[in-house]
Amino acid sequence: MMQQVHGAEIAELKRTGDLSGGVIPGCDGVIINGISAPFAAVVKVADCVPVFAFSSGKLLGAFHAGWRSIAAGITEKYIKILKKYGCRDIELFAGPHICGSCFEVGPEVLNKFPDAAAGGSRVDLIKALGHKIEKVGLSSSRLKLFKEKGFCTLENDCYFSYRSGDEKRMAAFAIQH
Numbered sequence: 446m447m448q449q450v451h452g453a454e455i456a457e458l459k460r461t462g463d464l465s466g467g468v469i470p471g472c473d474g475v476i477i478n479g480i481s482a483p484f485a486a487v488v489k490v491a492d493c494v495p496v497f498a499f500s501s502g503k504l505l506g507a508f509h510a511g512w513r514s515i516a517a518g519i520t521e522k523y524i525k526i527l528k529k530y531g532c533r534d535i536e537l538f539a540g541p542h543i544c545g546s547c548f549e550v551g552p553e554v555l556n557k558f559p560d561a562a563a564g565g566s567r568v569d570l571i572k573a574l575g576h577k578i579e580k581v582g583l584s585s586s587r588l589k590l591f592k593e594k595g596f597c598t599l600e601n602d603c604y605f606s607y608r609s610g611d612e613k614r615m616a617a618f619a620i621q622h
């Protein structure tokens with residue numbers, strides 16, 4: 446599990462001993478490479494986007510994509526590391542998050558996402574992620590949603606939402622076994 450500080454640091458775990466199950470300090474992304482032991486990649490969220498990365502159908506890790514981390518370049522950095530490892534057929538899956546119709550932001554945030562505006566002062570984080578992915582040479586179609594409808598954390602009571610005043614967080618996770 447990552448500490449999640451809304452930055453762009455990514456921890457690279459290479460040995461089975463690195464899979465301690467403890468909190469990895471100071472990072473918002475984790476890449477597990479070359480470890481054959483089973484593991485779960487966990488992202489705590491309540492409106493931000495939990496993103497899970499796969500290569501050739503194998504889970505490689507996850508990152509926490511709030512607007513701060515996306516603006517800080519976590520997406521490009523993450524994919525560059527995967528490419529450095531020679532990962533092929535990279536696919537990203539996004540879990541429940543706040544939708545573009547609900548994510549109203551101030552001008553200082555809107556200005557960071559000129560190509561992901563969702564009308565008025567709203568930002569579509571999935572669109573923002575798609576553009577970042579294309580910047581490092583992948584098609585935005587490589588980013589998929591687990592579910593298309595009833596997905597917004599603000600609109601759907603099944604999910605915790607920071608924006609709607611929930612203090613609790615959800616744990617989104619994927620398991621490689």
Ligand SMILES: [Zn+2]
Pocket residue numbers: 543544545546547548597598599600
């Ligand atoms: Zn919504």
